[in-house]
Every structure is written in C-alpha cells, then in structure tokens.
Amino acid sequence: MSDTRPWLKDLSVEALRARFGERGVKPYRAEQVAEWVYGRGVEDPAAMTNLPRDLREDLAREWRWRALEVEAVERSRDGTTKARLVARDGEILEAVLIPEERRTTLCVSTQVGCPLACSFCATGKLGLRRNLSTAEIVDQVLRMRELLAPGSALTNVVFMGMGEPLLNLAAVVEAVRLLLHPRAFGLAPRRVTVSTAGVVPRIRDLLEAVPVNLALSLHATSDAVRDVLVPLNRRFPLAVLREALEDLPRIGPRHPIFVEYTLLAGVNDAPEDARRLARWLHGLHAKVNLIPFNPHPGSEYAAPGPAAIEGFLAELARRRLAVTLRRSRGDDIAAACGQLAAQGARPGPVKPALPAAEDAPGGC
Numbered sequence: 001m002s003d004t005r006p007w008l009k010d011l012s013v014e015a016l017r018a019r020f021g022e023r024g025v026k027p028y029r030a031e032q033v034a035e036w037v038y039g040r041g042v043e044d045p046a047a048m049t050n051l052p053r054d055l056r057e058d059l060a061r062e063w064r065w066r067a068l069e070v071e072a073v074e075r076s077r078d079g080t081t082k083a084r085l086v087a088r089d090g091e092i093l094e095a096v097l098i099p100e101e102r103r104t105t106l107c108v109s110t111q112v113g114c115p116l117a118c119s120f121c122a123t124g125k126l127g128l129r130r131n132l133s134t135a136e137i138v139d140q141v142l143r144m145r146e147l148l149a150p151g152s153a154l155t156n157v158v159f160m161g162m163g164e165p166l167l168n169l170a171a172v173v174e175a176v177r178l179l180l181h182p183r184a185f186g187l188a189p190r191r192v193t194v195s196t197a198g199v200v201p202r203i204r205d206l207l208e209a210v211p212v213n214l215a216l217s218l219h220a221t222s223d224a225v226r227d228v229l230v231p232l233n234r235r236f237p238l239a240v241l242r243e244a245l246e247d248l249p250r251i252g253p254r255h256p257i258f259v260e261y262t263l264l265a266g267v268n269d270a271p272e273d274a275r276r277l278a279r280w281l282h283g284l285h286a287k288v289n290l291i292p293f294n295p296h297p298g299s300e301y302a303a304p305g306p307a308a309i310e311g312f313l314a315e316l317a318r319r320r321l322a323v324t325l326r327r328s329r330g331d332d333i334a335a336a337c338g339q340l341a342a343q344g345a346r347p348g349p350v351k352p353a354l355p356a357a358e359d360a361p362g363g364c
C-alpha cells in the first residue's frame with residue numbers, strides 16, 4: 001500500500017509551529033525540530049533527544065522524512081560534484097556543488113525536466129515531467145551537504161538547476177523560507193539566488209514573498225534570436241520583460257539583478273549583441289554574468305572562441321557595465337544542466353513543452 005503520510009519538509013518552520021499549535025504541542029518545538037533536521041542533518045525523530053518521547057513517536061508515525069536518495073555522483077577534477085537524485089516515485093533530478101576559493105555554491109532543481117524548451121539546454125530537451133515539492137528541493141540541500149569535503153560548508157544556494165523556479169513558485173518560496181530561517185539552514189538572503197527565464201507576472205510575486213537575489217536568464221537581446229533560444233520570449237517579449245524589471249522590491253545598487261548570458265558562437269556573441277545588451281540594461285541595477293557555452297551531446301550550438309569572448313567583454317566594460325566571466329566548471333563530467341539526469345531519465349509521458357496560459361498564469 002502506498003504511503004500517503006505528509007512530508008515534514010514540505011512545511012516552513014512557521015507552518016510547523018502552526019501545525020503543532022493546533023495539536024496542543026508547544027509551538028517552539030518546531031524550531032527544535034528544524035535545528036535537528038536542517039541544522040544537524042538528523043532525520044530520525046528517535047534521535048531528537050530534547051523532544052518529549054510522545055512527540056518523537058508522533059513525528060515518526062505521522063510524517064515522511066527522506067524524499068530523495070543519491071543514485072549517482074560524479075566529481076570533476078576542479079571539485080565540482082554533480083549528483084543524480086531519485087525521488088520516491090522513481091523520478092530523476094540533479095544537483096551540483098561548486099566549490100570556489102571562498103564559498104561553496106549548491107545549484108538545486110525545481111522541476112523534473114522543464115517545460116520551457118530553451119534550445120541550448122539539455123534539460124529543455126527532457127520536457128516537463130512534474131514539479132518538485134518543497135521537501136524534494138530541501139532534500140537536495142541535505143543530500144548534497146553530505147557530499148561536501150570534510151571541513152567545508154555550504155555557503156550559497158542558487159535555484160538554477162533543472163526547471164523554471166517561477167513555474168513552481170509556492171514550493172520554491174517555502175524552500176527559501178527554510179533556507180533563510182535562522183533555526184533551519186540559516187543562510188543570509190544575499191546567499192540565495194532564484195533564477196527565471198522571464199516568467200513576467202511572477203517576478204514581483206517572488207520578491208514580495210522572500211528577500212532573495214534575482215537572476216534573469218536573458219541570453220539574447222533581440223526578439224528574433226531570443227524567440228529561438230528561450231521560446232518563453234514569444235509570450236513575454238523583451239520589451240515586456242524589461243518593463244517588468246522596473247521598481248522591483250529589494251533590487252538596488254547593493255542587490256542588482258544577475259543577468260545570465262550564455263555566449264553561443266555565431267548566435268549572440270557579436271559586438272553588436274553586446275552593445276544591444278548594454279542599451280537594454282540601461283537604467284537597471286544589473287550585473288552581467290557571461291557564460292561561454294559548454295557543448296553537450298546532441299546540441300547544435302558551439303562554444304565561442306576567445307576573441308569573441310574578449311570582444312564581448314570589452315564592449316560591456318567600455319559601457320561601464322558590471323560584468324563577470326564565469327569559467328566553465330566540471331568540464332570532465334556531465335556538467336551541462338540536465339545532462340546527468342538525462343542519462344538516468346525514466347521512460348514515460350512528459351507534459352507539453354509549453355503549458356497553456358491558464359495552467360501557468362504568466363508562465364512560459
């Protein structure tokens with residue numbers, strides 16, 4: 001018989017407090033549970049020794065605890081660690097740990113596959129299988145933290161893995177609340193970044209709900225090119241997207257929008273593209289991350305050459321844009337988003353590439 005008990009990690013600490021209150025359990029017990037689960041990584045209620053015995057027994061009986069298990073791990077020479085994770089229903093997703101000199105960033109997935117079908121993306125080729133729950137998002141953090149090298153700590157979490165986070169906004173917001181809660185994961189808001197390909201009506205909703213960094217996967221500066229690279233652009237063209245970025249909560253000089261721009265040889269890497277990008281960003285608090293494309297099997301795109309990258313950078317720098325060049329990580333493993341999960345993908349139906357407008361208000 002299938003287990004229909006709820007997942008404890010679907011609840012923010014506030015929601016668990018409320019649930020305890022309704023049951024006559026002291027609400028502060030929710031913070032104690034959060035410290036055990038997210039602070040110390042203890043997922044067996046029997047080991048939560050500062051809780052009363054009857055509460056420990058209730059917790060074990062009434063809730064489900066581990067939503068994901070690690071199925072495969074690949075470690076790159078540069079320390080990048082990518083894991084294929086399996087959910088209780090057999091669905092496959094992936095998460096990536098990226099150690100750098102002064103921080104270790106975890107990239108988490110929010111959907112199994114993705115409905116947005118960006119033409120340069122391995123995940124986009126999988127289609128959407130389903131949304132991940134809050135418990136499944138949070139379990140990526142717990143499982144990946146267990147893979148950290150001894151002595152290192154997780155410092156940043158980015159929602160840039162498989163899926164479009166704003167098409168799974170409710171689960172993402174609850175997961176962010178757990179990441180930021182001081183008695184749960186306790187990350188500072190500037191350490192958490194949520195990315196979107198431009199689901200216009202939900203950008204403000206996200207920033208009103210949780211104080212995170214916003215990243216925008218832009219990748220092109222003309223509608224003709226972006227319609228191909230990011231088909232969501234057909235629903236929310238560049239002018240509409242640009243307007244939606246005005247006067248957002250939290251965004252300012254200290255909290256710029258991180259604009260992700262994947263450089264594809266001969267597609268969007270010309271000096272004229274850089275000049276158009278600068279014009280499009282004019283008046284916005286933004287920081288550009290240039291990402292030279294990392295080719296994956298089956299992709300029709302190629303990585304830009306060094307001269308094109310230099311030229312693009314120089315055009316942006318001349319216009320005084322804040323810009324960083326992200327060096328490729330994990331080249332020797334299945335590093336492109338969705339590749340590792342695709343290797344283990346289960347056969348089965350996928351949802352349509354572009355959901356209907358009523359399914360995804362403002363969605364792709």
Ligand code: SF4
Nearest residue numbers: 114117118121124163
């Ligand atoms: S780039 Fe992001 S939004 Fe586009 S298909 Fe891939 S996962 Fe989805």
